Amino acid sequence: MTKAFEHEIGEFWQAQHSQIYPMLKRLETAGDITHEDTVSGEKLAKKQYSLTPTGHDKLVAWVSEPSPELTATKDEFILKLYFIKTSDDPRLQPMLQEQAALHRAQLAHLQERQQTVFPDQTAIDQAYGHYLILDHAIGRERYYVEWLEKYLS
Amino acid sequence: MTKAFEHEIGEFWQAQHSQIYPMLKRLETAGDITHEDTVSGEKLAKKQYSLTPTGHDKLVAWVSEPSPELTATKDEFILKLYFIKTSDDPRLQPMLQEQAALHRAQLAHLQERQQTVFPDQTAIDQAYGHYLILDHAIGRERYYVEWLEKYLS
DNA sequence: AGTCCCATGTAAACTGTTACATGATTCG
DNA sequence: CGAATCATGTAACAGTTTACATGGGACT
Numbered sequence: 001m002t003k004a005f006e007h008e009i010g011e012f013w014q015a016q017h018s019q020i021y022p023m024l025k026r027l028e029t030a031g032d033i034t035h036e037d038t039v040s041g042e043k044l045a046k047k048q049y050s051l052t053p054t055g056h057d058k059l060v061a062w063v064s065e066p067s068p069e070l071t072a073t074k075d076e077f078i079l080k081l082y083f084i085k086t087s088d089d090p091r092l093q094p095m096l097q098e099q100a101a102l103h104r105a106q107l108a109h110l111q112e113r114q115q116t117v118f119p120d121q122t123a124i125d126q127a128y129g130h131y132l133i134l135d136h137a138i139g140r141e142r143y144y145v146e147w148l149e150k151y152l153s
Numbered sequence: 154m155t156k157a158f159e160h161e162i163g164e165f166w167q168a169q170h171s172q173i174y175p176m177l178k179r180l181e182t183a184g185d186i187t188h189e190d191t192v193s194g195e196k197l198a199k200k201q202y203s204l205t206p207t208g209h210d211k212l213v214a215w216v217s218e219p220s221p222e223l224t225a226t227k228d229e230f231i232l233k234l235y236f237i238k239t240s241d242d243p244r245l246q247p248m249l250q251e252q253a254a255l256h257r258a259q260l261a262h263l264q265e266r267q268q269t270v271f272p273d274q275t276a277i278d279q280a281y282g283h284y285l286i287l288d289h290a291i292g293r294e295r296y297y298v299e300w301l302e303k304y305l306s
Numbered sequence: 307a308g309t310c311c312c313a314t315g316t317a318a319a320c321t322g323t324t325a326c327a328t329g330a331t332t333c334g
Numbered sequence: 335c336g337a338a339t340c341a342t343g344t345a346a347c348a349g350t351t352t353a354c355a356t357g358g359g360a361c362t
Contacts, residue, residue: 002312002313004235008235009231009232009235010225011225012225012226012227012228012231012232013225013227013228013229013231013232013347014225014227014350015313015350016350016351016352017313017314018315018316018350018352018353019318019350019351020349021314021315021316022315022316024212034178040358040359043358044356045313045314045358046312046313046314047313047314051215051252059236062233063233063236063237063244064244066251067229067230067233067252068251069229069256070255070256070259071226071227071228072163072164072165072166072167073164073165073224073226074165074166074167074224075165075166075224076166076220076222076224077220078162078165078166078286079162079165079166080215080220081282081285081286082157082161082162082218082282082283082286083212083216083279083282084216084281084282084285085279085281085282086278086279086281087278087281089281091216092281093218095220098220098221099220100220102221102223103223106223124237125240126196126238126239127238128237128238128239128242128245129234129235129236129237129238130235132234132237132304133231133234133235135300136231136300137298139300140293140297140300142173143292143293143296144293147288147289147292147293150209151285155340155341167322168321168322168339169320169323169324170323170342170343171323171324171325171343171344171345172321172322172323174342174343174344175343175344196330198330198341198342199340199341199342200341202341307362308361308362309361309362310358310359310360310361310362311346311358311359311360312358312359312360313356313357313358313359314355314356314357314358315353315354315355315356316344316350316353316354316355317353317354318351318352318353318354319350319351319352319353320349320350320351320352321348321349321350321351322347322348322349322350323346323347323349323360324345324346325344325345325346325347325349326343326344326345326346327342327343327344327345328341328343328358329340329341329342329349330339330340330341330342331338331339331340331341332337332338332339332340333336333337333338333339334335334336334337334338
């Protein structure tokens with residue numbers, strides 16, 4: 001899950017491990033998951049969690065449910081923009097430059113990931129949702145950079 | 154502030170009033186804001202808050218500070234996509250349709266706001282940051298809709 | 307042997323939402 | 335006069351992050 005949050009879905013959902021472990025317990029108590037203790041190497045005890053039939057049904061149902069809430073992103077840079085009153089404010093261009101650098105780097109990083117994770121159609125077909133997410137993240141960063149460049153002078 | 158969150162900056166930052174009042178007290182204790190009791194009408198007591206010189210300086214400094222964090226949006230719809238494994242999953246098209254309807258409506262709403270709030274260049278010049286924010290929100294929704302349509306069949 | 311990373315968890319602090327409460331103003 | 339809205343706050347709950355802790359495996 002840590003890897004998924006770092007590399008697959010992290011652009012749109014994240015959680016720390018300190019949030020995960022208590023939740024795993026709650027889900028197990030509720031009967032949605034179970035775990036098996038496994039040993040790798042000499043004596044490292046890991047827990048291999050898996051969905052119960054009930055949990056699987058709940059997951060399937062949840063995916064099908066409507067997701068009506070429109071996301072209210074918290075973007076501190078844009079909040080700061082709110083306090084820029086005129087286009088000739090000397091703080092504006094440096095702010096735009098800084099964000100452009102960040103988002104260009106992020107865009108490059110995501111494009112590189114796309115190359116490595118989805119080199120061919122077979123890879124796409126096997127994890128289509130993940131592909132859509134990465135494609136969306138790339139397009140979103142591309143838009144962000146374009147928008148910044150529109151106001152850079 | 155409620156109005157600002159609803160109509161001006163709410164696409165990128167929000168807070169409930171229950172979060173605001175304690176914060177106002179904290180800021181006043183810290184010496185960044187002060188308030189004056191004002192009376193409107195017969196006996197309605199309102200508090201008119203204003204920045205102290207210290208608070209104003211802090212605000213100016215904060216706006217100029219770098220904002221290095223890239224936003225990790227929480228988008229439940231995209232999280233659900235993660236569980237779609239193949240492009241022929243029967244849940245996919247209804248999900249895309251639903252989101253397209255939501256984001257088209259939001260786009261239309263934002264465009265209408267732009268018409269009313271910024272009808273001419275004068276309006277733009279007087280609240281440039283606010284204009285940038287609305288412009289960004291519109292472009293972002295436009296991108297979201299385009300992306301959804303790319304995968305609608 | 308040392309360093310880094312993985313896996314496991316707990317605790318405290320902080321942030322944010324929902325619900326509870328009250329009273330005034332405005333508009334029809 | 336009733337309903338909607340504005341303004342003020344508090345309390346309980348839910349969600350999230352940061353810090354604290356421990357031990358094993360892998361690599362050099």
